[in-house]
Amino acid sequence: MTSFNPEAPVWILDTARLGEMAQCRVLAETLGVPFTFLPLGEGFSLPPSVPDLSALRLILSFGNTAKAALALRERCMAYLQAGGTGLRPLIVHLGRPSHIPAAAFDLIIVLPQDDYPLAPNMLRLALPLNGASLSRPSFPDPGARQGGTVALYGAASKHFTHTLAATRSLVLFTQRLAAANGERAQIITGPRTTAEEAGWLKTLTAGTDVALHLFSPQTPQFQNALATGSRFVVTADSASMVADACRTGAPVWLFPLPARHTASTRLQGMMDAAGLRGMRHTLVRQGKLGSGADFTRWHAWLQRMGYVRLARPGLSTGDLIWHPAAGRADRDLALCRDRILAMPGFARSIRNTPSAPKEPEPAAVEQAAPCPAL
The missing domain is CATH 3.40.50 (Rossmann fold)
Incomplete structure (x- = not known):
C-alpha cells in the first residue's frame, strides 16, 4: 500500500x-x-x-x-x-x-x-x-473474450479444505469445460495457495494441455485472466474471486469443496435447530455472541439467481456451454x-x-x- x-x-x-x-x-x-x-x-x-x-x-x-x-x-x-x-x-x-x-x-x-x-x-x-x-451499473456482456477457460484456485480456509482428490477433480473439470467450448485451459493460484496445494497442481497438470500459473505479486496474471477469460471455474473457498469472476459477465462455475465446520458454525446450527435462531440473532446484535458464515446458503442463492452454475461430474456438453443472462443490475x-x-x-x-x-x-x-x- x-x-x-x-x-x-x-x-x-x-x-x-x-x-x-x-x-x-x-x-x-x-x-x-x-x-x-x-x-x-x-x-x-x-x-x-x-x-x-x-x-x-x-x-x-x-x-x-x-x-x-x-x-x-x-x-x-x-x-x-x-x-x-x-x-x-x-x-x-x-x-x-x-x-x-x-x-x-x-x-x-x-x-x-x-x-x-x-x-x-x-x-x-x-x-x-x-x-x-x-461506471458499470450492470454486468457487462462478455463479448468475444479469447482467454479460454480459467480456473481460479484459492486455498484451504476456516470454512473449506482443499484435498488432493478435490484438486484432481478440479483439473479434470477444467479440461472438460475447455474441451466442450473449444478453448485452451489454464489454472491460476491465489496469494493464499499453499506450497502443498501448488505441488498437487504441478503434479496433476504435468504432461497435460492445462497451463499452470502460480501466484506472484510481481506479475498481473490474475488481472489479465479476469480481463480476457472466456469462462471461469472458481473454488468455493474464495468469495472475493467469485465476485471478481461474476463481474466480468463471463460464465462462472463454482467448484465445491469439502466443508470444514468450526465451533461457531456448530453452535449456530444447534441453536437454529432448536428453534432459537431469533435469540441467537439478538445475542449477536448485542455483541454477546459471535456470528459465523453461511457459505452454503449464499452459494445456493448464487445458483438460484443464475450468477453461477455448480461444477459437478456428469454434465453434458450442452450443459457446459452455458452462458448467464447479460445486463444483470450490479447495485x-x-x-x-x-x-x-x-x-x-x-x-x-x-x-x-x-x-x-x-x-x-x-x-x-x-x-x-x-x-x-x-
Whole structure:
C-alpha cells in the first residue's frame, strides 16, 4: 500500500490482505475524497501513536480490524477532549463484527456469506465489492473474450479444505469445460495457495494441455485472466474471486469443496435447530455472541439467481456451454456509497475537502435497499 497520509479524511485500517483491501479501496474511491491506509501492528492493533487526528472523518475497517476501529475512535475522542481540533469520526465496517454490539458502528456492510442478523445500521451485499465499479451499473456482456477457460484456485480456509482428490477433480473439470467450448485451459493460484496445494497442481497438470500459473505479486496474471477469460471455474473457498469472476459477465462455475465446520458454525446450527435462531440473532446484535458464515446458503442463492452454475461430474456438453443472462443490475457499490454519504453529518464534515461529493437526494437514499442475498 502507499505511505500513510494523516491529512486524508478517510482512513482504511490495513489488514495486509489483498482481497479485503481491494474492497475497501473500491469503496473509498466512490466517496470522491482522499483516503489513506493506516498500517496496523501485530494482532490488528493500532500503532502506538498517530501524528495527527484532526483530519480524520471516516474509519473504514474490515473483519478483524473492528476493535482497532473502535480504539481509534476512542483515541480521537480523547484527543478532542484534550483540546485538539477535528470531529468525532464515523466508522463503516465491512464484514461481520464479532462479539461487538452492532450499535457501536455507524454502518455495517455485511458480506453475502456472513450469517449476521438484520439491524437498522446494516446493509447486506449480494456480492463482495471485488471488481465493482460505479461506471458499470450492470454486468457487462462478455463479448468475444479469447482467454479460454480459467480456473481460479484459492486455498484451504476456516470454512473449506482443499484435498488432493478435490484438486484432481478440479483439473479434470477444467479440461472438460475447455474441451466442450473449444478453448485452451489454464489454472491460476491465489496469494493464499499453499506450497502443498501448488505441488498437487504441478503434479496433476504435468504432461497435460492445462497451463499452470502460480501466484506472484510481481506479475498481473490474475488481472489479465479476469480481463480476457472466456469462462471461469472458481473454488468455493474464495468469495472475493467469485465476485471478481461474476463481474466480468463471463460464465462462472463454482467448484465445491469439502466443508470444514468450526465451533461457531456448530453452535449456530444447534441453536437454529432448536428453534432459537431469533435469540441467537439478538445475542449477536448485542455483541454477546459471535456470528459465523453461511457459505452454503449464499452459494445456493448464487445458483438460484443464475450468477453461477455448480461444477459437478456428469454434465453434458450442452450443459457446459452455458452462458448467464447479460445486463444483470450490479447495485452493491452504489448502495454502499449512498448509505455512507447519507450518514448524519458525513457529507457536511468533508464539504471543504477537495473533490468532496454532494449529499445524495433523499429519494435516492430511500431506495437504497440491499439485494436479497440471504
